[in-house]
Amino acid sequence: MTILAAHDIGISFGGVKAIDGVSFRVAPGQILSIIGPNGAGKTTLFNVVSGVYAADQGRVELAGVDVTAAAPERLAARGLSRTFQNLQIFQRMTAVENVMVGRHLRETCNLFADLLRLPSVTRQNRATREAALALLDDVGLRDSADHLAGALPYGACKRLEIARALAAEPKVLLLDEPAAGCNAVETEEIDRLIKRVAEKGIAVVLVEHDMKLVMKISDRILVLERGRPLTEGTPREVRDNPAVLEAYLGKHGSREAARA
Known part of the structure; x- marks a missing residue:
């Protein structure tokens, strides 16, 4: 059963294609990671899926309902929550x-x-x-x-x-770089938390640069290159893909992925 699906998403800014033909689907309790270098379109894709940006093409479905044009607050009411790359807490x-x-x-x-x-x-x-x-x-x-x-x-x-x-009781949780800036101990805490969330039946889609974390917790991984999908597969399939190793992981990232 698919709880969240994106079909052929495309969006341009000033004539530049930021996202071009990206599709994915995720089931309840599944963890899907989206990886790629800076500028690959990961956060832009999140913004389209969560209603912050309006896509030029494609559609988004939540629990089988077309929510492509839905505002963020309507998506939240329907069961989609997200966090942001930069902390958005009320500090006082x-x-x-x-x-x-x-x-x-x-x-x-x-x-x-x-x-x-x-x-x-x-x-x-x-x-x-x-x-x-x-x-x-x-x-x-x-x-x-x-x-x-x-x-x-x-x-x-x-x-x-x-x-x-999680307080909104979501069916889908989008996490934009949840471990960014965290030390090793904090990253391990985030790792365990994400797995516990998925175990409760909540679909988790995350953008993350920490390859060790991604390879350790993901059920599937979608790789973006300049706004287009390069490949999608299991952590092992992605880790062993020569194009991914060359374009994204590099020598250091490959070592981190191998340790996961």
């Missing part, structure tokens, strides 16, 4: 408040009840906080729930952003 809010923000799509909003502070609002706020605390526990940040997000270590902030994305 606590960790638990950050995750609670991500629950807003799962709350029943009523201006009248909020203004009067009815008991239903109190119950909902309590339930939202409890759900947020459970997610913080899942990502190993329960003890930091009431700490300001801006005071957390960088790797913890990356996990916090994932927790907030």
